[in-house]
Amino acid sequence: MAGSTSTRAQIVDAANRLFYEHGFEHTSFAAIAEAVGISRGNFYHHFKTKDEILIGVIEARLHSTRAMLAEWERDEPGPAERVRRFVEIVITNGADIENYGCPVGTLTNELAKLDHPARSQAVAVFELFRTWLREQFEALGFTVEADDLAMHVLAFSQGIATLSNAFHDGEFVQREVDRLHGWLDERLADHASPRSRR
Amino acid sequence: MAGSTSTRAQIVDAANRLFYEHGFEHTSFAAIAEAVGISRGNFYHHFKTKDEILIGVIEARLHSTRAMLAEWERDEPGPAERVRRFVEIVITNGADIENYGCPVGTLTNELAKLDHPARSQAVAVFELFRTWLREQFEALGFTVEADDLAMHVLAFSQGIATLSNAFHDGEFVQREVDRLHGWLDERLADHASPRSRR
DNA sequence: GTCTATAATCAGATAGAC
DNA sequence: GTCTATCTGATTATAGAC
Numbered sequence: 001m002a003g004s005t006s007t008r009a010q011i012v013d014a015a016n017r018l019f020y021e022h023g024f025e026h027t028s029f030a031a032i033a034e035a036v037g038i039s040r041g042n043f044y045h046h047f048k049t050k051d052e053i054l055i056g057v058i059e060a061r062l063h064s065t066r067a068m069l070a071e072w073e074r075d076e077p078g079p080a081e082r083v084r085r086f087v088e089i090v091i092t093n094g095a096d097i098e099n100y101g102c103p104v105g106t107l108t109n110e111l112a113k114l115d116h117p118a119r120s121q122a123v124a125v126f127e128l129f130r131t132w133l134r135e136q137f138e139a140l141g142f143t144v145e146a147d148d149l150a151m152h153v154l155a156f157s158q159g160i161a162t163l164s165n166a167f168h169d170g171e172f173v174q175r176e177v178d179r180l181h182g183w184l185d186e187r188l189a190d191h192a193s194p195r196s197r198r
Numbered sequence: 199m200a201g202s203t204s205t206r207a208q209i210v211d212a213a214n215r216l217f218y219e220h221g222f223e224h225t226s227f228a229a230i231a232e233a234v235g236i237s238r239g240n241f242y243h244h245f246k247t248k249d250e251i252l253i254g255v256i257e258a259r260l261h262s263t264r265a266m267l268a269e270w271e272r273d274e275p276g277p278a279e280r281v282r283r284f285v286e287i288v289i290t291n292g293a294d295i296e297n298y299g300c301p302v303g304t305l306t307n308e309l310a311k312l313d314h315p316a317r318s319q320a321v322a323v324f325e326l327f328r329t330w331l332r333e334q335f336e337a338l339g340f341t342v343e344a345d346d347l348a349m350h351v352l353a354f355s356q357g358i359a360t361l362s363n364a365f366h367d368g369e370f371v372q373r374e375v376d377r378l379h380g381w382l383d384e385r386l387a388d389h390a391s392p393r394s395r396r
Numbered sequence: 397g398t399c400t401a402t403a404a405t406c407a408g409a410t411a412g413a414c
Numbered sequence: 415g416t417c418t419a420t421c422t423g424a425t426t427a428t429a430g431a432c
Contacts, residue, residue, distance in 0.1 A: 007397080023311040025223055028425060042398050044427070101307045105360045109299045110308075112363055113221040126364050151361065151370055152377065159357030162303045163349065165310055166324050172349055179350065205415080226407065240416045242409070 008046045010036045012056045019057055020096075020103045024110055051118065058121045061103070065125055069132045079136035080188060083153060086133060087180050090160045090173055098168050102161035104129070130154055141191060149187065156180050206244045208234045210254045217255055218294075218301045222308055249316065256319045259301070263323055267330045277334035278386060281351060284331060285378050288358045288371055296366050300359035302327070328352055339389060347385065354378050 014035035018027040029050065033040045047053045076082040090097055100106065104125045111119040133150035142149060160176045163169075212233040216225040227248065231238045245251045274280045288295055298304065302323045309317040331348035340347060358374045361367075 021311065022313075023223070023308065025221070026312060029427090030425080038397095039399055040426090041400070041428085045397060048427090050426070100311060102360075105364070106307050106311070108364045109304050109360065110221065113219065113298060113304070114224060115220075123364050126361075148373060151365075152374065155357035155361045155370075155374055156354070157357070158360040159353035159355070162300075162307065162356040162360065163324075163353045166303070166306045166321050175346060176350065176353055227409085228407085237417055238408090239410085239418065243415060246409085248408070 007036070007038065007042075008056075011038075011043070011046055011053065012060050015053045016057045016060055019054070019107065021100050024054060024107065024116075025114065051116075054116075054118050055121065058107075058118060058125070061125050062128065065128050069128070079139040080184070083133060083136050083184060084181060086129070087153065087157065087177055087184070090157055090164065091177055094164070094170060094173060097161050097164050097173075098170075099165070101165040102158060105158050105161060126154070140188065153180070153184075156183075205234070205236065205240075206254075209236075209241070209244055209251065210258050213251045214255045214258055217252070217305065219298050222252060222305065222314075223312065249314075252314075252316050253319065256305075256316060256323070259323050260319075260326065263326050267326070277337040278382070281331060281334050281382060282379060284327070284351065285355065285375055285382070288355055288362065289375060292362070292368060292371060295359050295362050296368075297363070299363040300356060303356050303359060324352070338386065351378070351382075354381075 011032060015027065015032050018031055018035060022031075029040055029043055032053070033043055047056065072082050072085050076085055096103075104122070108119065108122045108126065110116075111122050130147070130150050133153055134146045137146035137149045156176070157180075160173055164173050209230060213225065213230050216229055216233060220229075227238055227241055230251070231241055245254065270280050270283050274283055294301075302320070306317065306320045306324065308314075309320050328345070328348050331351055332344045335344035335347045354374070355378075358371055362371050
């Protein structure tokens, strides 16, 4: 059982990486099998179809995302610091994002174009971030605006990721991250003594 | 010759649409041939390889983008209005973007993941927008900041497109577009009487 | 649980008739 | 310039031995 789980986990792990780097459709069973070091035949003992691997990969991403958000909550003292931690992802994962874009955004779009049934599950990873960010803004005292602010931070990050992938420009990423931090400063200041909404 | 050119144009047109809606790799010759109403064999009289069609599609996009930007320059009196016209694309093409994302961003990312030689040509479409936006900001009196502002507008739009595709939320798109217009207002006001940089 | 061998399908690409 | 017929290779998926 332990060996079986391990092989399954290795397959999901390799598929996760390959789906990210080369796309879901372009990644063949042979490539995953080679990465894990097993035969193609053995493969089907663990997953009957390619779609099943995709489901497994998305579930693994949901799991690791939840773990990461929980870690941020432990590490960072307050909600503002947690949002800033999120904003920094595009720098923390800068090299991967330059090469392959955001794993969430790019998979979601690929599945949308394939009209794939797992699309909604890929969107669920986005929803994890969205809800978590909304909760941070709520903890900062925002009520009706919290989801709007969460979506803005999410959208901003996606835009940075897409252009980082297109232009491979680390300075651009840093500038935009600084800009987003500045925007956050203003929202927090506005909320402390509100004058106008943006 | 007229018939030949027409068939070639029809192939590029159909491929352009299908590459956008279903992705480059997922689109088969059979699908393009069916869309145009010709046989697969005839296909190869016009394009020897699938990559050649991709080049043709990207060239068509470069051409139509240049035409669109030129049209905006004719239609809109000043550079500020032109930038706003760009910002509005995510609403003008709202339905397509909800379903398939931004054609430029999604193709660029797909080609990056495929490590495809035509990637740089896909990025050239981005560069067209970037340069054009930069020129508008330069016309508005910005000098060293012009490219930074252009990239910000571009990134913002990409972020909106990605989340529009993920969440299918038209109200979110409108809110973010309003926010970007607001940001532009501030930049223009700041530039007229500068106090701080953002 | 893992392997080799192989079936079934579909893709891109070619040859040659009209 | 367009067609039908076909080739070649890759991919998903299965069968069955160890």
